[in-house]
Amino acid sequence: MESCVLVKNFLAREEVQHFLELIQENQGLFVETLGRGGLGPRYRVIDGDCIRARLPEVLSLGERRLLPTAEKMAGQRLQWLDSTRRSMRIQRYTRRGDGFRWHLDGHSWVILLALKNSNDGQIHVISPQLTRFVKFLLYPLYVVPQVFSILPHQRITLRAGDLLFMSGGRMLHRGITLKEGGERVLMVFTFDELGKKHNWFRDRIARFLNY
Ligand SMILES: O=C(O)CCC(=O)C(=O)O
Numbered sequence: 001m002e003s004c005v006l007v008k009n010f011l012a013r014e015e016v017q018h019f020l021e022l023i024q025e026n027q028g029l030f031v032e033t034l035g036r037g038g039l040g041p042r043y044r045v046i047d048g049d050c051i052r053a054r055l056p057e058v059l060s061l062g063e064r065r066l067l068p069t070a071e072k073m074a075g076q077r078l079q080w081l082d083s084t085r086r087s088m089r090i091q092r093y094t095r096r097g098d099g100f101r102w103h104l105d106g107h108s109w110v111i112l113l114a115l116k117n118s119n120d121g122q123i124h125v126i127s128p129q130l131t132r133f134v135k136f137l138l139y140p141l142y143v144v145p146q147v148f149s150i151l152p153h154q155r156i157t158l159r160a161g162d163l164l165f166m167s168g169g170r171m172l173h174r175g176i177t178l179k180e181g182g183e184r185v186l187m188v189f190t191f192d193e194l195g196k197k198h199n200w201f202r203d204r205i206a207r208f209l210n211y
């Protein structure tokens with residue numbers, strides 16, 4: 001089992017176009033994250049509860065195609081993260097500085113599906129082996145996450161239609177926007193091993209830091 005798999009053009013061009021139009025028509029659903037003075041990530045998001053209520057096509061893409069894809073890649077049965085709000089999201093990054101600092105996901109697996117990347121946004125990923133050695137530093141160094149950037153990491157630029165499957169709970173990673181102008185739009189789907197219980201404490205932290 002690979003901990004990070006990139007599939008180019010997972011979505012056909014017409015599908016990408018269709019989802020972008022759907023999102024364009026529902027622009028008003030995006031909510032801005034608080035940023036928490038640089039401690040939390042900065043981006044705009046449509047959360048999973050909103051997707052379930054208003055964008056059933058995204059929910060169905062997740063259930064019909066992405067859950068089975070994630071299970072195949074993880075080599076085991078999976079369940080959605082046990083939080084309807086965070087298990088599925090649409091994220092949009094438009095400003096330089098928008099993005100996610102170095103972090104580990106609260107869930108085990110994630111699929112990032114890119115719909116657009118006209119500002120050359122990147123995701124940086126540290127291997128699970130190296131993450132194991134350094135992750136105890138994550139909270140002591142919480143205010144200076146840039147320190148992790150000196151560690152060797154892979155830089156991935158997803159283009160429209162590309163899918164990244166990743167063991168986000170075991171690999172330190174971050175999302176960055178380097179350019180002003182343009183935008184990056186991602187659909188995010190998150191999974192856990194079957195039977196994993198909701199961790200309300202982590203959920204509260206995620207809620208405080210994210211949105
Ligand atoms: O912005 C990215 O590419 C990464 C997003 C991410 O890590 C997350 O949503 O947990």
Ligand SMILES: [Fe+2]
Pocket residue numbers: 100103104105168173
């Ligand atoms: Fe993440």
